[in-house]
Structure formats: structure tokens, C-alpha cells
Amino acid sequence: MITVEGLTKSFGPVRAVDGISFELAEGEALALIGPSGCGKSTTLRMINRLIEPSAGRVLIDGVDTTGIPPATLRLRMGYAIQGIGLFPHRTVAQNIATVPRLLGWPRPRIAARVAELLELFGLPPAIFARKYPHELSGGQQQRVGVARAMAGKPAVLLMDEPFGALDPITRTRLQDEFLAIRRRMGTTVLLVTHDMDEAFKLADRLAVMERGRIVQLDAPESLLRRPASAFVESLIGSEDRGLKLLSLAGVTALMGPAMDWMPIGDGTFRKAGANVSLAPLSASASLREAASRLVFAGVDELPVIDEGGAIVGVIDMERIIAFGGGSR
Numbered sequence: 001m002i003t004v005e006g007l008t009k010s011f012g013p014v015r016a017v018d019g020i021s022f023e024l025a026e027g028e029a030l031a032l033i034g035p036s037g038c039g040k041s042t043t044l045r046m047i048n049r050l051i052e053p054s055a056g057r058v059l060i061d062g063v064d065t066t067g068i069p070p071a072t073l074r075l076r077m078g079y080a081i082q083g084i085g086l087f088p089h090r091t092v093a094q095n096i097a098t099v100p101r102l103l104g105w106p107r108p109r110i111a112a113r114v115a116e117l118l119e120l121f122g123l124p125p126a127i128f129a130r131k132y133p134h135e136l137s138g139g140q141q142q143r144v145g146v147a148r149a150m151a152g153k154p155a156v157l158l159m160d161e162p163f164g165a166l167d168p169i170t171r172t173r174l175q176d177e178f179l180a181i182r183r184r185m186g187t188t189v190l191l192v193t194h195d196m197d198e199a200f201k202l203a204d205r206l207a208v209m210e211r212g213r214i215v216q217l218d219a220p221e222s223l224l225r226r227p228a229s230a231f232v233e234s235l236i237g238s239e240d241r242g243l244k245l246l247s248l249a250g251v252t253a254l255m256g257p258a259m260d261w262m263p264i265g266d267g268t269f270r271k272a273g274a275n276v277s278l279a280p281l282s283a284s285a286s287l288r289e290a291a292s293r294l295v296f297a298g299v300d301e302l303p304v305i306d307e308g309g310a311i312v313g314v315i316d317m318e319r320i321i322a323f324g325g326g327s328r
């Protein structure tokens with residue numbers, strides 16, 4: 001567990017971070033989100049002591065990090081930043097092995113860890129382990145940067161806009177991969193991002209910052225349903241708030257029993273009495289995808305199927321609209 005207590009940083013007359021406190025539970029992902037200059041990066045850098053705080057403290061599992069030498073501390077905290085400087089004259093494998101080597105892991109354990117991470121990030125070791133950073137695409141370099149930050153099994157992974165400078169498709173793919181890896185490894189993450197959608201997707205809770213302070217710290221759904229101020233509301237984006245809410249929940253949480261849908265045999269399904277057959281929704285779809293499909297198909301109900309193709313329920317507009325109920 002990471003505990004941040006009253007963390008403050010002044011640069012001359014500017015109070016960049018003003019008494020921030022929060023707790024990060026083991027395995028949790030928290031996003032710091034807010035406009036440019038609100039103090040996100042400074043907060044992150046005080047946690048691994050790239051910047052010394054003016055006041056306040058950080059504890060790892062109850063131990064004050066002030067007593068730990070910064071270099072030792074940084075070995076326990078992975079750090080991934082946008083456009084991360086990979087070591088240009090070291091191979092991908094050597095880059096990823098940096099922290100495990102400094103931690104003195106035995107060679108076979110390092111090799112196994114490097115291979116594991118390369119596989120997880122979709123970079124087959126046989127092809128990528130010996131490549132140099134300049135031989136990689138931007139997206140591959142970002143993957144290696146995040147893999148390197150995770151290599152030493154850090155107590156917390158600090159990420160500052162790690163998927164920032166990527167095209168939207170690569171960015172989405174990397175976010176999906178990262179989410180799956182994080183869930184599998186149980187990594188504790190503190191993420192800085194400008195991008196509300198990224199924060200909603202990757203984090204369990206969001207800390208909204210305004211002028212050096214946290215103005216709301218909540219789970220995505222609470223933030224969307226009950227923004228604490230007009231500032232938070234504007235940051236969320238009031239016009240597509242309902243759609244963001246729908247993207248947080250899966251269809252299986254809301255679907256009803258499939259009474260009268262029949263498979264046609266070509267992968268589509270037909271409702272009794274209807275004359276059109278429709279492609280089903282996957283059980284992994286979000287309510288947002290469900291709403292989009294319903295609108296696009298011009299129908300008010302669609303069947304939901306599991307991975308094996310069997311019907312597990314139906315989703316309809318009425319249920320989707322009810323999910324938004326209670327929000328204003």
C-alpha cells in the first residue's frame with residue numbers, strides 16, 4: 001500500500017502541489033487527471049523523489065520513504081513516461097533487464113522475466129530480444145518502456161502519459177494489452193493522464209486535480225454520476241457523459257432472459273415473429289457498444305452470446321436507459 005500524506009511542492013512563489021493526500025491499495029490503479037499545469041507530474045515525481053517535496057511524506061506499506069536513499073527507492077518503483085528514453089546502445093532484452101540486474105537477480109530469473117514480459121507485450125523474444133531501440137516502431141518502443149518499468153516487480157508502477165504520442169489505434173491496442181497484463185500481474189499503478197477516456201479505461205479510481213489540489217477522488221461511475229463541482233463536470237465532458245457511463249458496464253450485468261430468439265445457422269439470430277435476422281452481441285460488449293448496435297440496427301432488442309456462440313440473454317434499450325437513471 002502507498003500512502004501519500006500532505007504532499008506539497010513550491011517552486012518559488014508557485015505552489016505546484018498543495019497538500020495532496022491519498023492511499024493506493026495493493027493491486028489498485030489510480031489516475032491523476034486534470035488540466036495542464038495542475039501538478040500531476042510533480043506529484044508523481046515526488047513519489048519516486050525525482051523531485052524532493054517541500055512538505056508531506058510518502059509511505060510504502062507504512063514505511064516512510066524519506067529514510068530510503070532515492071536510488072534504492074526508484075528500484076522499487078517502476079517509472080514509465082511518454083517518449084521514454086530507452087538506452088539506445090542496449091538491446092531490447094538488456095533494456096528490460098536493467099532493474100532486475102541492479103537488484104542482483106540471478107541470470108536465469110532475469111532471462112525468464114524478460115522473456116515473460118516480451119511475450120506479454122506481444123513482442124516475441126526470438127524476433128525482438130536482440131533488436132536495438134532504433135529498429136522498433138514508436139508503439140513497440142512504448143511497449144518496451146512499460147515492460148522495462150514493470151520488470152523488477154515494483155511496489156508501484158508510476159506512469160506519466162505512457163501512451164501519449166501514439167496514433168489512436170496503436171494507443172487503444174496498447175491500453176487493452178496493458179489492462180490485461182495489469183489484471184494478470186496485479187500491478188499497483190499510479191497513472192498521470194490528460195485523457196479522461198484513458199483514465200476511465202485503465203484506472204479503478206480517479207483523482208481529479210485543480211491548481212495543485214485533489215478536488216474529487218472517486219470511482220469512475222461515481223465521478224460520472226456525481227461530479228463534485230462544475231469544474232469536474234466540465235473535465236468529464238458533459239455532452240457525452242451518458243455514453244461514458246454506458247462504457248463502464250458490460251451487457252451481462254443488465255441483460256434479461258432470452259425467451260424467443262432462435263439461431264438461424266449462419267451466426268445470426270431471429271426473434272419469433274420477426275422477419276429479419278440479426279448479428280448477436282458478444283457477452284464481453286459494453287452497454288455503450290450495445291446501444292450503438294441497437295441504434296445502428298434500428299431495433300430495440302438484441303441477443304447476447306457467449307464465447308461458444310450460445311445465447312445467454314438479451315439486451316434492450318429500456319434496460320440501457322434505466323442504467324443511466326439516477327444521474328442528472
Ligand SMILES: Nc1ncnc2c1ncn2[C@@H]1O[C@H](COP(=O)(O)OP(=O)(O)OP(=O)(O)O)[C@@H](O)[C@H]1O
Pocket residue numbers: 011014016034035036037038039040041042043194
Ligand atoms: N522545475 C520547475 N520549476 C518551476 N516551476 C515548475 C517546475 N516544474 C513544474 N513547475 C510548475 O508547477 C506547476 C505544475 O506542473 P506539472 O508539470 O506538475 O503539471 P502537470 O499537471 O503535470 O501538467 P502537464 O499535464 O502539462 O504535464 C506548473 O505551474 C509548472 O509550471
